[in-house]
Amino acid sequence: MLRRTMAEFDVKAGLQHVLKRIDEVLLQRPKVRSAFYLSSLWLSVWKPLSFLQEIQAAKPLLVAVSKTKPAEAVIEAYEAGQRDFGENYVQELEEKSRHPDILAKCPDIRWHFIGHMQSNKINKVLSVKNLRMIQTVDSEKLATKLDAAWSKLQPAPTDPLEVLIQINTSGEDVKSGIEPKDAPGLYQFIRSNLKHLNLRGIMTIGAFGFDYSNGPNPDFVSLMKVHNSICEAHSLASDSVLVSMGMSNDFDKAIEMGSTVVRVGSSIFGHRAAKA
């Protein structure tokens, strides 16, 4: 029998609530989304229509952030249909990914590492079974080490490692991430030099507690600007470069602004106890 924590939370209801909200936000976008499919080639020929591309962006990927929550909570979300999960402490990611119940009940789980990556932990993270993506690459040095480590991994992975570049849009010292102005350069570097990495896009955490009565969140504006300049510099369709932004308190605002990956923890799993 599963042991329940005292502060029991209905994970399935939390997940369904978040998915419903995502659908609602998407519905508020103009209806042209599915009516037109515009390839990037077509767009480059007919620039005036390029705004439509933003509008028809696909449904965002929901990453359920399970940090500090027990394996049972992960299994509960998985059984309700969730597949992508995020963790930001290496040891916790390792433990959960090897948990016998998760291994038995969640064969198609996909883990995202969303925490700060220290060089001495790279091999630990890369050895995680069912690792899908590292969302926090923020320097050439780290990217180069990840590329080398992935190429040496045994048994050899069949696909390149999916990564996002973490950008420190709020400029806070405590946050990791590369400065927005340096992000296109890192993008270029990874794309042209590191063939064991599959660079999927960009990510930000941003300042906490933004007051939305003051208008759009400047961190989201900043990330979307980086997104634009990367897409333009590499002639990429905007939906081919992922944008990971938005958490429990603002994932809907983030989606309105163009987010394609949202990382949601407490709205799915309940509040976390403060770290001692």
Ligand SMILES: *Cc1c(COP(=O)(O)O)cnc(C)c1O
């Ligand atoms: C904890 C965490 C989240 C989720 O935060 P919630 O407010 O619980 O949704 C998202 N992204 C990162 C990087 C986190 O560390």
